[in-house]
Amino acid sequence: MPSIPALPYSYDLPASPSQIALIIIDMQRDFMEPGGFGDALGNDVMRLQAIVPTLKRLLDTARAMNLLIVHTTESHQPDLSDCPVAKLKRGHAKLKIGDPGPMGRILVLGEPGNAIIPELAAKPNEVVLAKPGKGAFYHTPLEQILQEHDITHLLITGVTTEVCVQTTMREANDRGYECLLVEDCTESYFPEFKQATLEMVRAQGGIVGWTAPAESIIAALTDWND
Ligand code: TIU
Numbered sequence: 001m002p003s004i005p006a007l008p009y010s011y012d013l014p015a016s017p018s019q020i021a022l023i024i025i026d027m028q029r030d031f032m033e034p035g036g037f038g039d040a041l042g043n044d045v046m047r048l049q050a051i052v053p054t055l056k057r058l059l060d061t062a063r064a065m066n067l068l069i070v071h072t073t074e075s076h077q078p079d080l081s082d083c084p085v086a087k088l089k090r091g092h093a094k095l096k097i098g099d100p101g102p103m104g105r106i107l108v109l110g111e112p113g114n115a116i117i118p119e120l121a122a123k124p125n126e127v128v129l130a131k132p133g134k135g136a137f138y139h140t141p142l143e144q145i146l147q148e149h150d151i152t153h154l155l156i157t158g159v160t161t162e163v164c165v166q167t168t169m170r171e172a173n174d175r176g177y178e179c180l181l182v183e184d185c186t187e188s189y190f191p192e193f194k195q196a197t198l199e200m201v202r203a204q205g206g207i208v209g210w211t212a213p214a215e216s217i218i219a220a221l222t223d224w225n226d
Pocket of ligand 1: 031038041163
């Protein structure tokens with residue numbers, strides 16, 4: 001059975017590639033481009049762009065191997081009925097969830113800003129889940145979909161590392177999934193928070209899971225396929 005060089009120790013792959021899913025968290029314009037939610041919160045959104053080519057390479061590998069691919073977006077219904085008042089009120093953003101911005105209403109399903117960036121747009125056979133929370137399991141069918149596909153291993157990517165990515169990884173870990181956070185396919189508005197997240201998930205013998213760079217994962221998956 002192949003394994004991937006990872007931290008805190010090597011990550012054993014399952015018996016079949018069909019048990020692995022690639023999870024891509026919230027690579028949507030709201031977080032990646034000026035004028036969206038990330039920008040409204042006062043962040044330098046352009047620093048997230050650096051991971052896009054690497055994540056695209058990993059996505060291409062996953063597609064070539066027919067892995068289950070799950071894209072998420074952080075999204076609310078147009079009437080905001082799925083947005084808790086606490087979330088709506090939180091902070092001092094110049095634009096709040098549901099307000100009209102340059103890419104349409106902030107964080108609202110179907111608006112231009114809510115779309116996944118074109119480089120990583122989902123193919124018709126891939127799963128796209130709109131999630132109202134930070135974690136991808138909360139109020140979504142993700143667990144059921146993973147069970148239906150007999151998934152045991154998750155390659156976790158996307159933005160932002162310490163918010164939606166880490167929340168999702170912790171939710172997945174508690175549900176028994178073997179989680180590998182892809183170091184150069186996740187990014188934060190705060191480099192120190194990204195680094196801290198990588199370190200905390202793999203501390204204590206991998207308390208939340210493993211981390212590895214994309215090239216190690218692509219190499220292992222490609223060798224396996226040969
Ligand atoms: N603000 C921030 O860093 N992240 C979010 O609000 N959502 C996600 O991480 N997707």
